[in-house]
Amino acid sequence: MEFFVQLLVNGLSIGFLYALSALGFVMIFKSSSVLNFAHGELLAIGAFFFLILAASAKVPIVLCFALTLLGCFALGFIIERLFLRPLIGEALIQVIMLTVGLAAMFKGLMLFIFGGNFFKYPSFLPAALSVTWGMINVPSAYVASFIIGLFFLGLFGFFFKYSSQGIYMRAVADHQTAALSLGVHVRRVFALSWAIAAVVCAVSGIVLGIMHGVNVHELSSIGLKVFPVVILGGLDSIGGAIVGGIIIGLLETFTGGYISGSLGEVIPYIILVFILLIKPYGLFGSVEIERV
Amino acid sequence: MKAFRGQPTIFAAAQPDNRRAELTVEALSLQFGGLVALQNINLNVKTGELLAIIGPNGAGKTSLLNCMTGYYHPQQGRITFNGEAITGLHPHKITERGIGRTFQNIELFPGASVIANLLLARHIHCHYSVGLAALFWPSVKREEVRHRRVVEEIIDFLEIQSIRKKPVGSLPYGLRKRVDLGRALALEPKLLVLDEPFAGMTLEEKEDIVRFLVELNEAWGQTMILVEHDMSVVMSISQRIIVLDFGKKISEGSPEVVQNHPEVIKAYLGDSG
């Protein structure tokens, strides 16, 4: 029983993180229908950025956090500007291939600099954050991930529902030319969505780093796990990303805990194939309507 | 041996049996979500007939065509073609049974040449297998050449010889519509379904297409369903007209009958004419 609850807690907090990182993915997909295969690499970049600041430069933690988010925001902008913008108007398949290329590039670069080693952040979370509940202990990192995840999910929900930029972003996703005809700055929206996605990635990268340590391979493979999550939830649904993230997180930890760790790694993908067969647009995804 | 203009061997060679095209639509209803697109539609098409379907935009004409060609699946009713039920079949199955169509928004393959577009439509008439195709067996080659010949006849018939190797995307709108018609003809359909073939054409282009359609219908006995807005075309070439409004059939009959039907005038033609 205790083991079960512990797994539940682990699964939920991992799931929350998946949901959070899926958010960045959904953001790009919503505004430009691009599947971003460089997602995991963006996670890793965020995590390492924070690592350099916190461990090597010994900047105060709050400042580290702020600087990382700022840096990744700029990075997202630059990526869009440098790589994505020249491809505006090309076929979607080419843009997706481009993110595959970017992924390889970033991963290679980071491996080159940091190697395949594990790094740890200096511990900075107050011990008071950890919750003890009878025999079950929830480490402070998990609690932090939960709080941060909740905060950002709320923030983005609010952003998309009420802020003008958020509404413009959704409008661009629905119909680019119509948005353009009404004066929405479409290129700026694209750049913004990449920038925000990079920030979201950085946040989840940092939290993952706090929980499991920082490692290029690990983080970039988590980036690929975002696919089952978003497919389960529906590619363009924020609520779906959350539910999908939690389901996948739970599945993975329970399979890992009760059956075997390596099966836990692939179980999301096995589930994925079945979902795609039964509900091709996920649980909450919007169905494309085709007309002739 | 080359067929001269106006005598395409594929049309001439078609046996009366192969031209048989009896389509019946019974009590057809179609809904999208809560929206009723078609309501209790009955109609029939006889071999050799040119039937026109008219009605205001959004009256359900294209929906009706999409039901007949398998793109939409009606909730109620049945469609039979030459005695065989085709309700709810996939579009490709219906095409195989001999209903060929053109599209309202021209769904051609823009990067491919005119010839390639027409050859694609010969797909259902190709019978070789993957293995033989990979080896390009002499029989495959013979078949390809035969299809090529058919396609050339259609190109001759539609007078588009000069553009046969051009990518379709580079052609002006009117010519693209003509290629679209050619592609439907390359299917050798028993029943040809045309979705607004005249939309957006200049007067001259319209007259050309009218000539082709009249010739197909009168000289070669091609059965056709025509959905069109241009009243002057519809009234002068069709033998029978069905009028739809808000998903319902409000009138049916010869052009004269329809033209003077009070409900049609009210819903569609308007007072001016």
Added chain:
Amino acid sequence: MRKLKFRPCGNFKERYEQDIAIFETDFGRVWVWVGLVLLLSSVPFIAGSYTLYIINSIGIAAIAAIGLNILIGYTGQISLGHAAFFGVGAYAAAILATKMGFPFWLSVLAAGGIAALVGMIFGIPSVRLKHLYLCIATLAGQFIIEYVLMNWEGLTNGPAGIILPRATLFGLDISGDQSFFWVVFVCLALMCWMAVNLIRSRYGRAFIAIRDNDLAAEGMGIPIFRYKLLSFGISSFYAGFAGGLWAYYTTSITPEPFTIFLSIQYIAMIIIGGLASIPGSVFGAIFIIILNETLSRITEYIMNTGILSGIALTVAPLREFVFGLAIVLFLIFEPRGLAEVWRVVRSSFRLWPFSY
């Protein structure tokens, strides 16, 4: 006797047969035959064993890349699991050869067939999926197959791998670099020819139609699902066939190489070579394999000179970075790939010195 036709200035075709031929002129056909004969008769004797190894790797990669190009370039279905199907082929050949005692040619062919079956299973989601979702399904395929190869120890020996018997054909030992060269390149030439044939038949036209506009394709009587599956099957057959050859060539296989990174390499090959171009796939394979070798040479050199002795420099990250860069640069500057470059070079040559 028929006159050989060189480059005609104008359209002199008299029969439709000429219009559907692969080569526009006899000149082109002769060139290819001459090239092929020269390649097969000279290279194995000139090249050293290391060069031959690279050339053989290129040949095998090119076969797999052609398969991927049929799927991605012609049918428009993105696949991220090509390396897995390559792996399935390699393992199928190894298992058939060791456990069932199949001869070389049969186990390589069967490897293609088994990979095709597995590929079609992962193509089933394409019934209702558009390309975006589909490429995720193939990603799942990649991970699931990787897992199976690693964990089904009864069949695959797990991480320990399998050692294959020497390859023999008609009683001759062909496992050496030199003799394997002939096998690989005869196969490559055949596979190229078959792919080109497929593309100019009704199947190729149907694939392209599905890529460009599947709704209209259906209206032309093309059963989309069956053709998508067929495309998956053909593509995986090529991958499996190449995998089988590769297993025999390296003589021992483990699950390690068949990762998503290899899948990305194949994608890089066809993007750099040129989507929807059979010669492009071969160019891409040449480019990537040579790049690969050059990079490992460079890192080796740097390691040996000891300039960077303090840093643990490995070739993998550098290679990954350069691949990524190559994909990105080609997509931005020459989206139609090396095949387009080759076309431009060739036509400017042909028209030289009157280049208008």
Added chain:
Amino acid sequence: MKKDILLQINNISVVYSDVIQILKGVSLAIGEKQIVSLLGSNGAGKTTTLRAISGLLKPENGAVTEGTIEYEGRSIQNAPPETITRLGIIQVLEGRPPFEHLTVEENLRVGTAARSGRFSKQDLDLVYHYFPPLLARKRSLAGYCSGGELQMLAIGRALMAKPRLLLLDEPSLGLAPLLVKEIFEIVGRINKEQGTTIVVVEQNASMALQLAHYGYVMENGKIVMEGAASELRENPDVKEFYLGIASSGTLKTYKDVKAYKRRKRWL
């Protein structure tokens, strides 16, 4: 008849993808607070003309290669749409594409993107005043609206930007005749009450000429005729080719197409 000129197009040519020429020297002038209608068959270049004005050629890979477009004396040809919309020129696209996954009210909010000020309740009320059906559906997703509601939404969205020049592309497309009448009445009211200058591109020539003050007829990328709407309505060629009435006063017939081709005199 023409008052102060708000927009002046001088002899523009538009080319798509560097090769396909759609407009071949089009000139027109649009007077302040007027309704101008642009007639002609599909493919004549009407939509292209609107796109040239609103800057939406670029996404279609088109560009103005010659001539100028002057808006209040300022050249705006080939300016990006972000700039042009901020000058008060808003185009309502053909086919009235909605933002399907946004509610009606959110759709309207997007309309304020081109404006400097924040959106306010009054703007929304103004739109609901002209289009009461939208108020009833303000919380439902635009994807579920009917064709008529979508057209109202599209025009309403444009109104949110407080445009000085409104470009309407085929507002009647796919609408039942009665609805067309209603929409055209509202457009007329907007013109009168808000003083918005309006350019209407229409296939439904009789409707457009009743509404407009002035009209242009386009054919093959050229302007072939212009004049006050009332004059155009009486012109025999316009009657025959655009209103579909033969000189005898009956509908034209295609019975004789094999025999002869009636040519347009101006081609």
